Amino acid sequence: MASIMSTVDLYNWKIFDFVDAAENHPLCVLTGYLFERADLFSHFDISHEKFWKFVATIETAYHADLPFHNATHATDVLHCIAHLAQLDKISNVVGEAELLCIYIAAIIHDVDHPGVGNNFLSTTYDVRAILYNDKSILENHHLATAFSFMSRPELDFLGQLPRPEFKQMRETVIEMVLATDLSQHFGLLASFKNKIAQTFDPKESREDRIILLKILMKCADVSNPTKEWSICFRWCKLVLEEFMRQGDMEKSLGLPVSPFMDRDNVNVPSSQIGFMDYVLLPLFEAVNKYTEVPHILGTLQANRDHWYVCFFSVRF
Numbered sequence: 001m002a003s004i005m006s007t008v009d010l011y012n013w014k015i016f017d018f019v020d021a022a023e024n025h026p027l028c029v030l031t032g033y034l035f036e037r038a039d040l041f042s043h044f045d046i047s048h049e050k051f052w053k054f055v056a057t058i059e060t061a062y063h064a065d066l067p068f069h070n071a072t073h074a075t076d077v078l079h080c081i082a083h084l085a086q087l088d089k090i091s092n093v094v095g096e097a098e099l100l101c102i103y104i105a106a107i108i109h110d111v112d113h114p115g116v117g118n119n120f121l122s123t124t125y126d127v128r129a130i131l132y133n134d135k136s137i138l139e140n141h142h143l144a145t146a147f148s149f150m151s152r153p154e155l156d157f158l159g160q161l162p163r164p165e166f167k168q169m170r171e172t173v174i175e176m177v178l179a180t181d182l183s184q185h186f187g188l189l190a191s192f193k194n195k196i197a198q199t200f201d202p203k204e205s206r207e208d209r210i211i212l213l214k215i216l217m218k219c220a221d222v223s224n225p226t227k228e229w230s231i232c233f234r235w236c237k238l239v240l241e242e243f244m245r246q247g248d249m250e251k252s253l254g255l256p257v258s259p260f261m262d263r264d265n266v267n268v269p270s271s272q273i274g275f276m277d278y279v280l281l282p283l284f285e286a287v288n289k290y291t292e293v294p295h296i297l298g299t300l301q302a303n304r305d306h307w308y309v310c311f312f313s314v315r316f
Contacts, residue, residue: 069113108146
């Protein structure tokens with residue numbers, strides 16, 4: 001474990017080796033490490049007992065039987081956003097309060113994910129779709145689940161915060177998790193690009209700071225294709241298997257199969273190139289205009305080139 005943690009600041013951290021070393025409790029281990037490193041326990045007078053119970057409850061609430069949206073994904077997102085928060089221009093903006101929000105948002109952002117998307121829940125008239133009126137169904141569910149846990153006295157590790165401070169933290173975390181809804185992607189990206197093209201001061205402006213934190217959350221959530229090929233490809237297989245399972249359910253229910261979710265009719269390289277071209281490249285190119293991330297953009301382009309070769313490979 002010590003050797004793995006010594007490389008934790010690397011963007012291409014060996015996340016799957018870490019999961020094995022953490023004995024299937026990666027979210028607890030990494031969250032505790034980051035809180036300790038940032039001295040958040042002391043700064044916010046956090047009870048270790050309540051903290052560990054809360055994070056363990058969150059980790060258990062992730063579905064271990066899902067190929068992708070499980071605690072390993074949450075751990076990966078936590079690692080990635082922690083890396084982004086250390087970039088020079090961003091670290092000047094992020095203090096203890098922001099780190100607290102960043103870490104909480106990352107660990108809870110997909111808690112109790114059922115392995116199907118918002119459209120499936122809406123189409124099948126799921127109770128969660130009814131509850132949230134078809135608006136950011138999963139994202140609202142993740143937030144409500146996490147804050148319901150936190151409301152329990154034995155899990156309320158932030159109960160000692162002054163009410164205004166807790167309220168501001170909660171507002172920030174809500175904004176960050178809701179930003180992971182892909183239906184919000186293009187609007188959020190447009191707002192960010194407009195901001196950085198004019199006056200953008202996240203150090204002084206809370207509005208600008210929230211936009212930056214939402215963009216960081218978005219980047220971390222979809223960062224898998226920006227990692228070195230061995231990591232990228234492994235994540236791709238996992239997310240595709242989860243997509244195919246939804247497609248299988250849609251077939252069994254007589255529903256149209258969602259795009260990229262039909263295991264009998266999917267062009268993997270084409271779908272990956274499309275996601276990179278329309279979602280990832282514009283996102284990370286915008287971030288690069290605010291703070292340079294050549295190590296991310298370079299790998300993303302290399303992976304795109306790799307998928308392009310696969311597209312024309314008969315063996316694929």
